[in-house]
Amino acid sequence: MTDNSNDAPVAAGPEPAPGSRRSGRPALRPVAEQLARVLDTIGTIAPIELALLDAQGLLLAEEVHADAPLPGFDNAAMDGYAVRAVDLRQATEDHPVVLPVVGDVMAGARSMSGMGPGLCMRIMTGAAIPPGADAVIPLEDTDRGVARVAIHRPIRTGECVRRTGEDLPAGALALGQGAILGPQQIALLAAVGHDRVLVQPRPRVVVISTGSELVDVGRRAGFGEVSDSNSYMLAAAARDAGADAYRVGIIPDDHARLLDVLDSQLLRADVIITSGGVSMGTADIVKEALSQIGTVEFTTVAMQPGSPQGFGTLGHEKTPIFCLPGNPAAALVSFEVFARPAIRKLLGKRTVQRQTVEATALERMESPDGKRQYRRGLLHREPDGRYSVSLIGGHGSHLIAAMAASNCLVVLNEDVTEVSPGSRVTVQPLMLAQR
Amino acid sequence: MTDNSNDAPVAAGPEPAPGSRRSGRPALRPVAEQLARVLDTIGTIAPIELALLDAQGLLLAEEVHADAPLPGFDNAAMDGYAVRAVDLRQATEDHPVVLPVVGDVMAGARSMSGMGPGLCMRIMTGAAIPPGADAVIPLEDTDRGVARVAIHRPIRTGECVRRTGEDLPAGALALGQGAILGPQQIALLAAVGHDRVLVQPRPRVVVISTGSELVDVGRRAGFGEVSDSNSYMLAAAARDAGADAYRVGIIPDDHARLLDVLDSQLLRADVIITSGGVSMGTADIVKEALSQIGTVEFTTVAMQPGSPQGFGTLGHEKTPIFCLPGNPAAALVSFEVFARPAIRKLLGKRTVQRQTVEATALERMESPDGKRQYRRGLLHREPDGRYSVSLIGGHGSHLIAAMAASNCLVVLNEDVTEVSPGSRVTVQPLMLAQR
CATH class of the missing domain: 2.40.340.10 (MoeA, C-terminal, domain IV)
Structure with a gap:
């Protein structure tokens, strides 16, 4: 954590007055300007096809239409008897119409045995309305008879019948591009027969801590050493933003080692996040190593904490890299202000900022x-x-x-x-x- | 989906008047009463130890104390020079004090070379304050000299020094039982050296759809058949509530098969959720099969949709089972009203209900x-x-x-x-x- 990202006490006076002859500081860049640069640089990730449940929480990257109507056939909305409405015209509470029950229609039955005039069939909710019937009289309005049933009220044609296509006609748009796939949307995709869908994938975010003072969590930190908490924190924050996070762990203050690791991580990363080594110290290795490449810009943002920041791209794919300060609060704030919106943009979210x-x-x-x-x-x-x-x-x-x-x-x-x-x-x- | 969970049109009149002589309906149970029964039945899951990042979003089930102070040693808050405040008493903007620079202290350096009066050492942010020094003068207030440095202001003892234990003294409580582990809390656990923590685990929720009319998503549904959307929807909803969900898929309307599957799923389930088969139809297999066991109660809740409900426990472990209606909206609403609060309770959440x-x-x-x-x-x-x-x-x-x-x-x-x-x-x- 060899950087100078401390948001030092206002009263303690380490901030030189603007224009101080020794400050030698570059002009501060406004937060909004830095964020605009970041978001302008962030492109898109190509959509991928995922199994339905793996797509939960993601954005649909295609239009999904209903190939077949939903429901696919006229079916019973209640348990009861499939009837012809015309046969029940005279039914009353005191003078029920009595009809012979000529069969049962179970849900899932594939046969289409029909039903003549003056007859009825017992039917389960969801079962197909048999040919010849045009309504379903609920059990509660009958004496629940088995061979013959007494029915105590008239019924309208189509009553308690769910019509073919009344939820979605064949060919209708089920979900549009950009729909977020929550439980209800997943239900609809399943209902129209899609077990795989094209979505904006979670960005793969690689998290690296830098600093020779860092030791792995679980190893006892000796004098002068510090447990690496940033890579855990930033991996958790990246996940919380919707990314898949990969914690690479600690890179000591060593140019060649850092560049090697970055090079190999480019293979899988959609975003790289480092913490530490971005200030003006002699061991600020991230700044030293990446400044030379020319595609990562180090700047001082007009914010507290987190003012020293690096951002740019690496490699042929122009993978975005955020070089965050090493102090934990500075790293978290910088992540929140710059990296989280970038991850949200890659996810295809319309709102990349947190609600305030x-x-x-x-x-x-x-x-x-x-x-x-x-x-x-x-x-x-x-x-x-x-x-x-x-x-x-x-x-x-x-x-x-x-x-x-x-x-x-x-x-x-x-x-x-x-x-x-x-x-x-x-x-x-x-x-x-x-x- | 052979159940009668339809929230039928109010105007269409399938609801018999209360006291109707044919209704034969049991008294409706209020939603609040059913929910209270559910929550009274839901116990707790034993805490488990997880790797730090696997614990993200979960509740800490132990108190975590700082074994060592945090920070573990006095260290520099800024890049600058370790000095003795007494040596800079006379320093002014126009008449700087000039001190010999006798070394560099890098972050992570383990040696404790000290520093005599009238001398100073260059020091990086986070590096240990060398014995003999009592303050750090930031680079900005100096001429950044290498062999000798001109310092342009006096300094207070302790200025720009982060004191041992100022974040947490040794033995202090870092996080209490019940803390939710977000990125910041994970950072703190890492900082105090915990790479594993005891947490309330995610409940394992097994989701089963019942109904002979159901076909797997991706298979073309024939006449009378319906794609199984409920198991996808409920698995997604269970995950959304914080559970690990296991989608077992479809069980046809077959007593023995259902009981077999339930029996084998009890091995891994903390909660079982079925949908379909809970009404009064002749093929309402879930109700028929589980009513006989005597530990699952089927009732009609005073709600719409979702009034027919089953809830109880199965097996030696008294694993809670929710038997939800088969209609998708009825299943989702029943899940929201009864199963989601149960999952939140198992997670140890104080607030089990969604905010309204x-x-x-x-x-x-x-x-x-x-x-x-x-x-x-x-x-x-x-x-x-x-x-x-x-x-x-x-x-x-x-x-x-x-x-x-x-x-x-x-x-x-x-x-x-x-x-x-x-x-x-x-x-x-x-x-x-x-x-």
Whole structure:
């Protein structure tokens, strides 16, 4: 984590005044501009055919039509007796019409034995209406007779009959391109006989942590060493965004090794995400190695945390690569702001950004002028349905416990320097899951 | 789908008047009472240990403490120079203090070479503060010298130093039991060295469709046959609720076969869900077969669609089984109302019900007295953030295309018979995913 992505305390003064003669800093790039560059670079992934249940949650990339009508045949909407409406004209509560029952029609029966005038057949819900019948009288309106049945009311032609094609006529559009495949949509695709569908696949996101100070989780970290938490966090965040994530793990601060790993990962990656090594230190290996390639741009974004950022493309396929800061909070915020929208775009989503909510600030909040600040917060829903938000932990982007206790980011825009308690602020919830 | 779960048109009159002499219907059980029975029966699943990323989205079933402090050692918050604050007392913009640079401290360096008074060392973000130093002056406040560095301001002791244990002291609680493991929580578990955690596992839900009229999706349905869409839909819905779903597929209307399959599936199932065969038809095999066992109760719930329901337990482990109606909309609504909360309870969620929203009815809606009605609807969010809802399709619970076009259920309570346009109604969104 050899980078300088710390969102240092506002009061502690490590920020030089703008124009400071020693700062030597490049002009800061606005968040919106960096995001626009990212999204402009993100292309599309070719649709793939998947088995129906593997397509859950994905976007349909084709139009699906009903080859056959749905339902495929006239069938009973209730358990009862298939009848001719004309035969029941005189039926009343006190003077039922009594008809001979000449057979049973079970659901799934393939025979089409018909039924003459003045007769009826017992029929199950979903079973095909026998030729000669034009309505179904429900069991409840009869004496449930076996050989003969007494029927206590008249019936309209077509009553309790589900008509061929009334759900979808043959050739009709069942689902359009861009439909999200939830349980109901999957039901419809199955109903029209599709066990495979063309969808926008989940982007394959390769996650790499860099830094010689990192050790694998589960190995005891020695003095000066740190457990690699970023690759776990970013893999989880990528999945949460809808990607298939591959955690490659740790690359020490070594040019050749990093370039080798990136080269081999290009084979399977739709997106590569690294963390660490993007600042101006002498061991900021990601920046050093990738700056030379010329297709990855390192810049300082007007945001806190996460200002040093790299983004560009690698390889023949121009695979997008995000080089995120190494501090956990800076990495997560950068992921949320730039990588998550990119993954959502690759999934074909119309809305690539998370929904935000307005919440009442429960405390005073400060933000540096000219930078968009993302503070970790705790969003509460008040009994009246309105939201309120308090801050969690300090500014330090190395504070993982505080980050883990937060459930949202409080977004303080570039022109905001102070928010007084009771004001409304914009909040980006990080988790929709209910407890 | 030989059951009578149709939520038939209100006007068509298949509902006999209460007390009708032929109805022979058992008293209807209120939805709330049936749900309470279900949730009372649902126990817990023993926690299991999973690899960290496999635990994503699950509930932590243990307390996790930090064995070591986090950070594990005092380290630099910025790239800069490790100094003694006392040496910089006289530094000003115009009269910098110049110190010899006696070494570099890289992140991950394990040596602890110290530093005498009047000297400094270059240090990377995250690197251990060398013995003798007590602050880090950021690069920006220096001339970035290599052999000697000019420093232009004084510094406080501890400035730009991340203190050992400031995120979590050794032995502190990192995450409590019941924490949901999102990306940030996974980051914290990794940071404190846990690559495996004890969690509430995803319930294993086995899904079975019954009915001799069903054919596998992809096989052409002949006359009288229907593609099995329910097992796909319910498997997807179970997954969406957080379960691991296993689609067993179709069991024809055959007692022995059904009991055999159930018996073998008990080995892996935490929950079994069947659809079809729960009504009063002569081929309602699920009801016939399971009623005899005595541990599954079939009842008629005061709801529409989905009134005929079976619920109980099977086998030594008392595995819960839901016997849902066969009509797709009835099956989905029954799943939402009874099975989804059960799965959420098994996951350990505090909130087992979906969030509902209040929406303005865009049209007149009718509902039978004494039954809770769940209509398929289309929920819109208006520009002012308020919701409005219209109905999709008719009452017919066989209408799959209409169901697939809906994104919510409009819930009309037992005492509601009519809703006029402009009134507020309760709506249960079926999909949180954004387009």
